[in-house]
Amino acid sequence: MPTKTNNKKPKEFKVNIRFSTRTVAYTILILGLISLATSAFYASSILAFIGLGLTFWGALLLYITPTRYVKLDLLNAIAPSTLANIEKMLTSSKLNEKGIYLPPKYLRDFESSLVFIPLKANQPLPRPEEIDEEKLYSKNPEGIFLTPPGLALSRLFEKELGTSFTKTDLNYIQNILPKLLIEEMEIAENTEIKTESDTIIIEITNHIFNEICQETRKLTKTHETIGCPLCSAIACALAKATGKPVTIEKEELSEDGKTTKIQYRILED
Amino acid sequence: MQIPLSFWDISLWLAVTSITLLITAELISPYYGQTNLHINKKKLKNAALTTGILFLITVAIRIYGIITAP
Numbered sequence: 001m002p003t004k005t006n007n008k009k010p011k012e013f014k015v016n017i018r019f020s021t022r023t024v025a026y027t028i029l030i031l032g033l034i035s036l037a038t039s040a041f042y043a044s045s046i047l048a049f050i051g052l053g054l055t056f057w058g059a060l061l062l063y064i065t066p067t068r069y070v071k072l073d074l075l076n077a078i079a080p081s082t083l084a085n086i087e088k089m090l091t092s093s094k095l096n097e098k099g100i101y102l103p104p105k106y107l108r109d110f111e112s113s114l115v116f117i118p119l120k121a122n123q124p125l126p127r128p129e130e131i132d133e134e135k136l137y138s139k140n141p142e143g144i145f146l147t148p149p150g151l152a153l154s155r156l157f158e159k160e161l162g163t164s165f166t167k168t169d170l171n172y173i174q175n176i177l178p179k180l181l182i183e184e185m186e187i188a189e190n191t192e193i194k195t196e197s198d199t200i201i202i203e204i205t206n207h208i209f210n211e212i213c214q215e216t217r218k219l220t221k222t223h224e225t226i227g228c229p230l231c232s233a234i235a236c237a238l239a240k241a242t243g244k245p246v247t248i249e250k251e252e253l254s255e256d257g258k259t260t261k262i263q264y265r266i267l268e269d
Numbered sequence: 270m271q272i273p274l275s276f277w278d279i280s281l282w283l284a285v286t287s288i289t290l291l292i293t294a295e296l297i298s299p300y301y302g303q304t305n306l307h308i309n310k311k312k313l314k315n316a317a318l319t320t321g322i323l324f325l326i327t328v329a330i331r332i333y334g335i336i337t338a339p
Binding site: 036039040043044045048049052053056060063064065066182183184186189 | 308
């Protein structure tokens with residue numbers, strides 16, 4: 001005997017967090033205004049205090065509600081595929097050398113960034129007139145040009161700071177980077193920068209890109225050549241600020257898995 | 270019909286609110302590892318500082334009143 005199937009879809013109970021927060025805020029605000037109006041009518045100072053408090057906190061709740069937040073899992077799910085493509089490209093091109101983050105003077109667009117991966121070690125850098133942001137392969141010297149995976153992030157840093165890294169120097173980066181990563185963008189819990197002649201060591205603790213960086217470590221060539229998106233973004237910033245080519249020498253995770261130590265080297269032109 | 274709050278009532282309210290907001294803003298600062306709270310901390314800090322400054326202005330007005338009183 002055929003059984004009846006229920007084709008009705010189950011009701012979805014979606015709670016829009018932002019919507020509910022705003023609703024609560026508006027309710028508090030309206031209650032506060034009503035209370036203030038009533039206090040004026042009955043000349044009650046207690047009602048006036050309640051009204052003032054509710055109005056203020058309602059308005060504050062509306063003001064401090066963030067624009068939009070997405071789950072970290074979503075971010076972690078998007079990045080690896082792009083990095084896997086870079087890995088494929090590097091493997092098929094048989095490139096093993098460290099990627100060199102080029103400073104703006106090598107590029108047509110000063111606000112852009114480009115990483116050059118040479119075919120052989122100790123090759124000279126390509127001349128500025130030979131560099132084309134649209135081009136993938138370089139013939140003289142042999143190698144490839146790639147858009148750094150952290151370019152968009154470094155642009156976001158610039159947007160947050162309200163200045164371009166090209167207008168800054170290494171001292172500025174040294175001073176502003178901890179504040180930017182911890183306070184402004186809330187990417188990490190702690191950041192330390194040490195400079196030793198041409199080497200810059202940055203230690204970032206408990207950053208939100210930890211999982212992406214761990215995924216990048218599995219892609220050996222990408223990890224060795226270009227680095228994870230966060231390391232790449234800082235390399236872009238350093239290349240722009242110093243005006244010199246930069247490489248990511250080493251990137252390692254501490255034993256407790258919380259701190260990422262990145263070693264950059266500033267090359268001479 | 271008028272709001273039954275004097276200038277000093279508002280000054281007291283501002284003092285309490287600004288202390289509450291300043292302590293909250295400091296406690297939820299990302300420097301203490303609070304990076305998973307879904308509020309705009311920069312705006313909260315600005316609001317805390319604004320109420321604090323408003324309270325200080327009321328204090329300045331009071332001091333000026335005491336000094337200039339005959």
